[in-house]
Every structure is written in C-alpha cells, then in structure tokens.
Amino acid sequence: MSVIWNDLFSERALRMKSSAIRELLKLTEHPDFISFAGGLPAPEVFPVEAIERATVTIMREHGAQALQYGLTEGYTPLRELIAARLNHEGMKVSTENIMITTGSQQALDLLGKIFINHDDYILTESPTYLGALQAWNSYQAAYLTVSTDDDGMITDELEQLLQKHPKFIYALPNYQNPGGFTMSGERRLELARLSAKYNLPIVEDDPYGELRYEGEPLPTLLSLSAAYYPPSDSYTGNVIRLCTFSKILAPGLRLGWVVAAPEVIFKLAQAKQGADLHTSSLNQFLAYELLQSGFLDEHIHLIRQTYTERRNVMLQSLQEFFPLEVRWTKPKGGMFLWVTLPNGMDSSELLKTAIERKVAFVPGRSFFPNGGGENTMRLNFSNSTPQKIREGIRLLGELLKEHISQPTPAVVS
Amino acid sequence: MSVIWNDLFSERALRMKSSAIRELLKLTEHPDFISFAGGLPAPEVFPVEAIERATVTIMREHGAQALQYGLTEGYTPLRELIAARLNHEGMKVSTENIMITTGSQQALDLLGKIFINHDDYILTESPTYLGALQAWNSYQAAYLTVSTDDDGMITDELEQLLQKHPKFIYALPNYQNPGGFTMSGERRLELARLSAKYNLPIVEDDPYGELRYEGEPLPTLLSLSAAYYPPSDSYTGNVIRLCTFSKILAPGLRLGWVVAAPEVIFKLAQAKQGADLHTSSLNQFLAYELLQSGFLDEHIHLIRQTYTERRNVMLQSLQEFFPLEVRWTKPKGGMFLWVTLPNGMDSSELLKTAIERKVAFVPGRSFFPNGGGENTMRLNFSNSTPQKIREGIRLLGELLKEHISQPTPAVVS
Numbered sequence: 032m033s034v035i036w037n038d039l040f041s042e043r044a045l046r047m048k049s050s051a052i053r054e055l056l057k058l059t060e061h062p063d064f065i066s067f068a069g070g071l072p073a074p075e076v077f078p079v080e081a082i083e084r085a086t087v088t089i090m091r092e093h094g095a096q097a098l099q100y101g102l103t104e105g106y107t108p109l110r111e112l113i114a115a116r117l118n119h120e121g122m123k124v125s126t127e128n129i130m131i132t133t134g135s136q137q138a139l140d141l142l143g144k145i146f147i148n149h150d151d152y153i154l155t156e157s158p159t160y161l162g163a164l165q166a167w168n169s170y171q172a173a174y175l176t177v178s179t180d181d182d183g184m185i186t187d188e189l190e191q192l193l194q195k196h197p198k199f200i201y202a203l204p205n206y207q208n209p210g211g212f213t214m215s216g217e218r219r220l221e222l223a224r225l226s227a228k229y230n231l232p233i234v235e236d237d238p239y240g241e242l243r244y245e246g247e248p249l250p251t252l253l254s255l256s257a258a259y260y261p262p263s264d265s266y267t268g269n270v271i272r273l274c275t276f277s278k279i280l281a282p283g284l285r286l287g288w289v290v291a292a293p294e295v296i297f298k299l300a301q302a303k304q305g306a307d308l309h310t311s312s313l314n315q316f317l318a319y320e321l322l323q324s325g326f327l328d329e330h331i332h333l334i335r336q337t338y339t340e341r342r343n344v345m346l347q348s349l350q351e352f353f354p355l356e357v358r359w360t361k362p363k364g365g366m367f368l369w370v371t372l373p374n375g376m377d378s379s380e381l382l383k384t385a386i387e388r389k390v391a392f393v394p395g396r397s398f399f400p401n402g403g404g405e406n407t408m409r410l411n412f413s414n415s416t417p418q419k420i421r422e423g424i425r426l427l428g429e430l431l432k433e434h435i436s437q438p439t440p441a442v443v444s
Numbered sequence: 445m446s447v448i449w450n451d452l453f454s455e456r457a458l459r460m461k462s463s464a465i466r467e468l469l470k471l472t473e474h475p476d477f478i479s480f481a482g483g484l485p486a487p488e489v490f491p492v493e494a495i496e497r498a499t500v501t502i503m504r505e506h507g508a509q510a511l512q513y514g515l516t517e518g519y520t521p522l523r524e525l526i527a528a529r530l531n532h533e534g535m536k537v538s539t540e541n542i543m544i545t546t547g548s549q550q551a552l553d554l555l556g557k558i559f560i561n562h563d564d565y566i567l568t569e570s571p572t573y574l575g576a577l578q579a580w581n582s583y584q585a586a587y588l589t590v591s592t593d594d595d596g597m598i599t600d601e602l603e604q605l606l607q608k609h610p611k612f613i614y615a616l617p618n619y620q621n622p623g624g625f626t627m628s629g630e631r632r633l634e635l636a637r638l639s640a641k642y643n644l645p646i647v648e649d650d651p652y653g654e655l656r657y658e659g660e661p662l663p664t665l666l667s668l669s670a671a672y673y674p675p676s677d678s679y680t681g682n683v684i685r686l687c688t689f690s691k692i693l694a695p696g697l698r699l700g701w702v703v704a705a706p707e708v709i710f711k712l713a714q715a716k717q718g719a720d721l722h723t724s725s726l727n728q729f730l731a732y733e734l735l736q737s738g739f740l741d742e743h744i745h746l747i748r749q750t751y752t753e754r755r756n757v758m759l760q761s762l763q764e765f766f767p768l769e770v771r772w773t774k775p776k777g778g779m780f781l782w783v784t785l786p787n788g789m790d791s792s793e794l795l796k797t798a799i800e801r802k803v804a805f806v807p808g809r810s811f812f813p814n815g816g817g818e819n820t821m822r823l824n825f826s827n828s829t830p831q832k833i834r835e836g837i838r839l840l841g842e843l844l845k846e847h848i849s850q851p852t853p854a855v856v857s
Binding site: 035037040041071100136140162165169198231232268282284295298302310312 | 449456485488492493508509512558579673681682690696697698707717718721722
C-alpha cells in the first residue's frame with residue numbers, strides 16, 4: 032500500500048489548481064496551429080550569437096567564479112550596473128536597493144512569502160497578471176480589485192478600497208498583461224500620492240517597459256514615489272519595482288531584478304536563501320556582459336521594430352476581420368492586446384471551436400481574481416509571424432461572426 | 445513618512461533570521477583566510493572548457509529553444525536521460541517521475557510548500573542540513589529529531605517518534621552534511637520498511653552520492669522502497685529523492701532534480717510554476733549535453749581524486765595536530781567532516797579566536813533543529829588546497845590545545 036498523498040499535502044497545496052486552459056493549450060503546440068495564447072517572445076530576436084560570444088569571454092576570463100556559488104542578493108557588478116543606470120535617469124539608488132531574482136516570477140513568489148498571511152488582502156487591477164495570482168494564491172491571499180479602462184487602473188476607486196487595509200497595491204503600469212493598456216501620467220501621480228498618504232507599498236511590475244512602440248515613456252511609480260521621502264543615497268520609498276531580462280534578452284535565462292527599500296531587499300534575500308540560495312551565476316555574468324557592453328541597448332531596437340510590425344498587423348487585421356460588435360485595446364507597447372466580446376458571450380466556449388480550427392487565445396476569465404470577464408480574451412502578437420497573425424485573426428473573425436449571428440438558444444422550460 | 449515594513453511583513457517573514465555566523469563568515473572571504481566554513485566545491489575542478497564548448501554547440505544547434513521559456517517540469521530530454529540512467533541501474537522510472545529544480549534548495553522549498561502546514565512535524569536527523577531547516581522554517585514547521593552515530597540515523601529511535609505523525613522523514617544517507625557519516629545498509633533497509641509500514645514519505649537528500657572515496661555504494665532509499673510497491677512502469681513508492689548537478693558539474697548553474705511518485709511531481713510542478721515558472725533552459729541544455737556525451741561520468745573521476753587527497757590530508761592533519769580529547773568522523777565521501785569537542789566547550793566561542801588567527805569553521809549548533817551541539821563543529825575539506833588544509837588544522841589544533849588546557853573559570857558567587 033502506498034501513501035495517500037492528498038492526505039499529506041498542505042492546505043495551500045490542496046488549493047493549487049492546474050488551469051484547464053493550460054491543458055487545452057498543450058494541443059496548440061503543433062506547428063500547424065496559430066497560437067495567440069502564450070506569452071512568448073519571438074525566438075527570431077533572441078541574441079543567439081551574442082550569447083555564444085559572451086559565454087566564451089566569461090568562461091575564459093571568469094570561468095571559476097561564473098560556475099561557483101554566489102551571493103543570494105546577486106552578482107555585485109550586475110547590481111551596481113543596474114543601480115548606476117537608475118541613477119543616470121535621476122534616481123538615488125544604491126546596490127542595497129537591488130536584488131537579482133530567478134525571473135520576475137520568483138520576485139512575485141518571494142513577495143508573497145514575506146508579506147502575505149492567510150486571508151490578507153492584496154489590491155490588484157482587474158484584470159491582472161495571472162502569474163501573480165498563482166504565486167499569491169499559494170500564500171492564501173484574498174483580493175480587492177480596482178477596475179481598469181484605457182488609462183489603466185481607475186484610481187478614483189482606490190481610496191474606498193484602502194479602508195480594507197490591503198498589504199500592498201499591485202500595479203502593471205505599462206502595456207499591461209493581459210489588458211494591453213497603459214496607466215496615464217495623472218493616475219500614476221495619484222497612485223503615488225495615495226501610497227504615501229496611506230503608507231502602503233506598491234508593487235510596480237514592469238516587464239514590458241522597454242518595449243514601447245509609440246509615444247514617450249511615462250515616469251515609473253518608483254521615480255514618482257521618491258518625491259515623498261527625504262533625500263538619501265539609497266531609495267527608501269514605498270514602491271517595490273520588478274523588472275526582467277526575459278523580454279529584452281531571453282526568458283530561458285530566468286533573470287529578473289527587484290528595486291526596493293533596503294529593508295525589503297534584506298527580507299527578500301532572507302526568503303530567497305531558503306528558496307534557491309541564489310540565481311544562476313553564469314546567467315548573471317551573461318546579463319552583465321551584454322548590458323555593460325551596450326549590446327542590450329542596441330538589441331532593444333530590433334525587438335521594438337519586430338513587435339511594432341506584428342502589433343500593427345494584428346490591429347489592421349482586427350479592423351478588417353472582426354465584427355463591429357467586438358472591441359479591443361490599442362497597446363502602445365508590450366506583447367498583448369485585449370478583446371471584449373458582446374455581453375453574454377463566453378470566450379471559453381469559443382476557444383473550443385477555435386481549437387478545432389487550429390487557432391488559439393486565452394479566455395480572459397482567469398485574469399479576474401474575483402470572477403468576471405467571461406466575454407473577454409487575451410491575444411499575444413509577439414510570437415507569431417505577420418502572415419500567421421493575419422491568417423489567425425481572419426479565422427477568429429469568421430468564428431466570431433458565426434457566433435454573433437446565431438441567436439442564443441432559448442432554454443426550454 | 446515611510447512604511448514601517450515590520451508592521452507589514454508576514455508572520456513567517458518575521459521568523460526568518462540571518463545567521464550571526466553568516467555575518468562572521470563574511471570576514472573569511474579575504475584570500476589570506478583559511479576557511480573550512482563554507483560548503484563550496486573546489487573551483488579547480490570546474491569544467492570551464494567543456495562548458496564553453498557545450499554552450500557553443502547548444503547556441504548553434506538549439507539556440508532559440510535554449511533561450512525560450514520551457515516546461516515547468518524541465519527540459520524533456522534531460523528528464524528522459526535521468527530516467528534512463530535510473531532504469532539502467534535496475535529501477536522502474538518514467539519521465540513522469542522526474543522534475544528539474546533550480547538547485548536542490550528549491551526542491552526543499554517546494555516540498556515545504558506542498559507538505560507543511562503551520563506546526564506540522566518533520567522528522568530529521570540530528571544534526572541535519574541547515575538549508576532544509578531554513579526552507580521549512582519559513583513554512584513554520586516543528587521538528588522531531590532522531591539521533592545519529594557513525595552509521596547515520598539511529599533507526600531504533602524511529603518507531604516511537606512516528607507516533608507523533610510527522611509529515612515526512614528527512615534523511616541524508618550518504619556522507620551527511622554536516623556529520624560526514626553514512627547510513628549503514630541495515631539501517632537503510634529498516635528505514636524503508638518503517639516508511640512502508642507507516643505509509644510515511646521519506647525525503648532522501650543525496651547531493652554527495654557520486655563523491656565516494658572508498659568502499660562500494662550502498663543502495664538508495666528510493667531503490668529499497670520499490671520492493672514495497674506493485675511493479676509499474678513508473679515509480680509509485682514513498683521516497684522523494686533529491687539530487688543535484690552542483691557537486692558533479694557546477695553549483696553556479698543552480699540545477700537539481702527530484703525523483704518521486706507522479707502525484708508528488710505533479711503537485712511540485714504546480715508549486716514551481718508559481719515559484720519561478722521553470723529552471724533556466726540554457727543551463728538544462730548544458731547539463732543534458734555534458735551528461736549525454738559521457739563527459740560528466742569521466743569528470744567525476746577528477747573530482748573524486750581531488751577530494752580524496754584533500755580528505756586524506758585533513759584526516760592526517762587532525763591526527764597530527766588535534767588534542768586527544770577531540771573526536772571526528774572519517775567520511776567515506778562528500779565534502780565535510782564533523783568534530784566533537786569535550787563536553788562543556790563552546791565552538792561558537794572558539795570561532796571568535798579562530799577568526800582572529802584567520803582560520804574559520806562552522807559551529808555545529810545551527811545544525812540541530814531543537815538545540816544542542818554547542819561542542820561540535822563542521823569542517824569542509826573540498827574548497828582548500830592540501831597545503832592550506834594542513835596549515836589551517838595546525839592553527840586550529842594549537843587553539844584547541846590552549847582552550848582545553850585552560851580550566852573553565854569558576855563563577856564567583
């Protein structure tokens with residue numbers, strides 16, 4: 032007789048669920064599928080040769096150090112370089128404000144670990160990033176949600192929600208995943224003001240900030256918050272900013288970083304020590320090499336160019352093929368746009384037919400922490416070629432037109 | 445005014461402590477220090493050139509895939525290779541039994557996440573691996589401890605402890621960290637029998653199994669447990685076995701793997717998805733390349749040779765320089781040996797003087813989950829050259845002789 036594992040798993044483990052969507056999407060990995068479902072960068076823009084060259088340099092110059100255990104907080108020269116770049120933008124940041132993480136996902140998990148007690152509230156946008164919910168569900172968080180529109184989080188709703196004392200506010204200000212919208216400058220100011228007024232941390236998750244295809248960059252919440260705290264050589268404010276090399280270098284390296292007050296970095300490092308000791312030394316050396324040499328700053332132009340074209344093709348195709356009753360966001364950057372179907376339509380139902388026709392998307396429902404969004408879907412435009420984007424949107428458009436023209440069957444009672 | 449972070453941190457975060465030892469040991473990073481404190485492999489045996497060559501091959505043949513997001517469970521060919529090697533040793537294991545982790549430390553953390561509710565008991569050896577305690581303390585575990593001797597965990601003590609229903613038994617059967625001892629074949633059999641009788645999982649942590657310097661390998665707990673379960677194409681038993689590439693390839697890559705029943709792997713993968721999505725694709729491709737080509741099997745000979753010499757020099761030096769009142773283990777493998785000082789001596793006090801003389805070790809106390817071990821210390825022999833080992837043990841021997849010859853000062857009452 033063997034162990035009955037479910038009798039032994041923890042409460043939090045029994046709450047973990049595999050998404051039914053994830054299972055469906057395994058079907059979409061075949062090459063004849065057109066998938067707008069994943070959140071993958073275009074492999075065509077991975078800097079394969081630069082990584083090969085950098086590895087050779089690293090192995091010859093720092094081989095032993097790049098293969099040895101490293102500091103939990105991260106490779107010091109990389110942390111210094113990140114701090115220097117922020118200071119160059121006018122911030123006052125020191126190495127003590129920076130920790131390297133095993134992708135941004137790890138930062139989300141460690142934030143859950145150091146902040147969330149059972150049933151603590153986290154305030155999120157609605158919809159919001161699914162990976163954050165997955166990380167925080169395992170610490171048994173509860174959610175307060177603030178609505179969004181084309182200018183991002185509707186900050187007018189915040190003050191009332193703050194009466195319920197959430198542990199922190201989770202915001203994705205740039206080209207939000209999944210919504211594709213960008214928080215306006217005014218709302219950023221208002222969010223920073225409220226955070227200071229209520230002494231409440233903001234987790235600013237900004238994986239796509241560098242992937243801007245039009246307009247000027249808006250100030251980060253990190254920079255806006257600095258106005259509320261006395262000048263110092265380190266950042267001492269309320270914002271915990273999450274960044275990643277996944278979208279500007281390569282996600283397979285699992286490299287992200289956190290910028291926060293030294294007390295937060297210190298506690299995150301204690302938690303990280305138990306979680307994975309430290310992030311891959313070799314991969315940190317790679318990021319350092321490619322950032323320090325200026326390669327990455329050049330490389331971002333290529334990524335922007337590629338994704339700008341793909342976004343434009345998707346927007347044009349939506350205009351051409353989608354029925355008039357359907358609305359979508361026009362993202363200024365990032366990798367996703369967000370589609371709203373007429374009320375009463377269920378995008379999960381639609382996905383079943385779409386998969387039969389070999390095209391896929393993510394139904395929007397899972398991005399809503401407290402339910403809703405049945406008539407929404409997320410479309411990724413970074414991972415498909417322009418030809419596939421046009422063909423896939425045409426197929427989806429046909430499907431939508433069929434569904435919208437069919438009246439909902441009356442229930443026979 | 446800024447956030448008072450301690451008012452916001454979770455209960456588990458407030459329990460996280462930085463070790464005072466860790467702070468002390470920062471001093472020992474200077475090159476003129478002789479440190480037996482860390483648990484670092486010898487950088488002289490890192491396969492720097494092989495990793496350079498393998499990276500070039502990977503970038504040219506699979507560049508895009510090695511830089512892209514991957515499956516949470518790990519790179520399938522690497523999992524298949526690990527399963528095939530176990531099957532070659534006579535196990536019945538499938539890919540479903542294997543998950544790749546970001547170092548073994550992540551496996552410990554994820555096991556805490558999926559098994560431990562507040563105040564659940566975990567049964568550990570005493571002393572035991574500090575990293576496991578760090579991981580599980582953050583899930584607010586309590587500990588039952590079983591004593592150890594030169595043959596490892598004293599299994600006669602187990603049956604009584606099992607009445608308190610621990611969630612699992614944590615065992616380090618080979619060249620234990622910190623103790624340096626190896627669990628005997630008889631005790632392995634007895635532990636496997638009790639685990640089956642009580643339907644209780646064993647976490648078998650075996651980072652050093654390949655680093656054997658004398659004698660024949662003993663059967664793993666995983667293989668012994670298989671006898672208790674019906675034959676199947678997958679492993680369905682109670683043992684959760686943790687292995688790592690850190691000691692046979694390089695720790696800086698942060699690569700480990702778990703072998704366990706499919707239900708456990710499934711739940712671990714759910715937890716890992718929230719923790720870091722997946723382990724670095726590039727590093728998994730590297731491990732696959734070096735394992736599949738046979739390089740690693742050859743390379744292990746070099747590591748064994750280097751560490752055998754270092755262990756022998758440390759044992760000879762201890763014999764020559766340490767006072768008669770002091771005892772130590774004679775490890776048949778691994779990276780550590782364990783020293784017991786006369787009762788009443790405090791190795792933490794001794795460390796302060798040792799550091800003044802530029803030699804360091806880890807006081808044993810922190811390896812005891814429920815206290816004790818003040819008169820013990822752990823010595824690492826893998827990371828210092830033979831010359832430094834001899835000189836460091838000579839210095840420690842002098843120091844010990846001074847302390848032992850001083851009678852403890854009487855308390856004036």
